[in-house]
Amino acid sequence: MNVDQMIERISKNIGCNMETLQSKMDVVLSEYKGTWLDAGKTDEECQVNALRIAGRQIKSEGEKLKRSGATLYEGMYVSVPRFKDWAELAYKKAATTLSSGNATVIEALIEEGNVTLFEDNNDGTYTKKYNPSLYQRVAFETGMEESEVQSLPKGTYDAGNGLHFHLIWDKTNMTFPSGDNNFKYGAPRPLSEKDRTCYFLGRKANTNDEVSLLSFRFNGALAEEQPPTFVTGTVAMRPARAGNVAYGKAGVSSFNRDDSLQSVFTDAPDQMIAGLEAFKTLEGGFQDIEAYVGTLDDKQRWDALAAVICEVVHIDPRDNGGFIITTGDLDIMSTAGTVDIYVPHTQSSLVDFSVGSTLMVVGSPYVSRDDEGKLAVTGWWCAESLAAPAASQEDGEGGWD
Secondary structure (H helix, E strand, O other): OOHHHHHHHHHHHHOOOHHHHHHHHHHHHHHHHHHHHHOOOOHHHHHHHHHHHHHHHHHHHHHHHHHHOOEEEEEEEEEOOOOEEHHHHHHHHHHHHHOOOOHHHHHHHHHOOOEEEEEEOOOOOEEEEEOHHHHOOOOOOOOOEEEEEOOOOOOOEEEEOOEEEEEEOEOOOOEOOOOOEOOOEOOEOOOOOEEEEEEEEEEEOOOOOOOEEEEEEEEOHHHHOOOOEOOEEEEEEEEOOOOOEEEOOOOOOOOEEOHHHHHHOOOOHHHHHHOOOOEEEOOOHHHHHHHHHHOOOHHHHHHOEEEEEEEEEEEEEOOOOOEEEEEEEOOOOOOOOOEEEEEOHHHHHHOOOOOOOEEEEEEEEEEOOOOOEEEEEEEEEEEEOOOOOOOOOOOOOOOOO
16 A cells, blocks of 8 residues: 555544645654654654654544534734733833832832732741732722741742742732632732733635634733744644634644645735735835824834845854744845844744745834834745756646746
């Protein structure tokens, strides 16, 4: 039985199409073939290994999806910004205030239920200053009490000068709207609250729904995962009541590349982005950023996303793997600065082009303190590669290459 026959049989056994299985097999091969060849495996043995692993992965993912109650989406990410850690930002801001040593300000923060403070007594004990109503989890009232504790609780933040503290997670709502007790009320806020909101262009898998722009939201460890942009695949999510929003779920919301899904899209990525209201295509390149940002109000600047067609001027390998791709305007007369793309090591295989290639980059436009237009890149796609081209798609296959 040859590999093609095995693909056909296994795809029927696990309930997926042959293209999906082949695509998963290619991903496995790209990651492990070198290791297997070094271990003495033949090309054919590598293909069989990859096919077996791909089939098991697809079957396992399908079983997880059924148990999770999540919904499978197909398409591609078009904007993946850096995650934000809202708790870390809040703690750093509070630490700056506390370390100033202004006793009046510090007492007000405690009395108003914003922080619980621990002062080092330099004898192995700490003086705890807190709001008593929040400590007792009763209706909030302004106030402060003190007590001595023998050790610092876990998860306190060091503000320096012998001061440690917790931020209060919620001082307002004793219950959730459902009537259940609010576990956040009076409790210490975690030191980390990672959050990442991405744009995904796609639809529910295995449907004929129209492709649309969806907002996928991740928190915690899921927010640390950085999927590639403009690479087709599937991801399981929990849809919200709002049809264009979905939430990640631990253990199931991992992106699985599937190049066969390129056929879902009839246009190339630059044309699709140009047709989306959420993105502004800057025809003049990076040199148009300053003028464009000047047309936005404060709220619009926070949410704005722009797209630029640009040229690769340099590619540098990173010490920890991956690349830094430096891009610039196509217009030789442009005086705009360059824009860097940071490619993680998990996406190194996508950098299969050379200097002089044409990319589309998307991101958040802003003006620096030096009054220079900048772009915080949240996605990219190689529109024209100067590297050796991959085998072209067969007529009628659809999608882009």
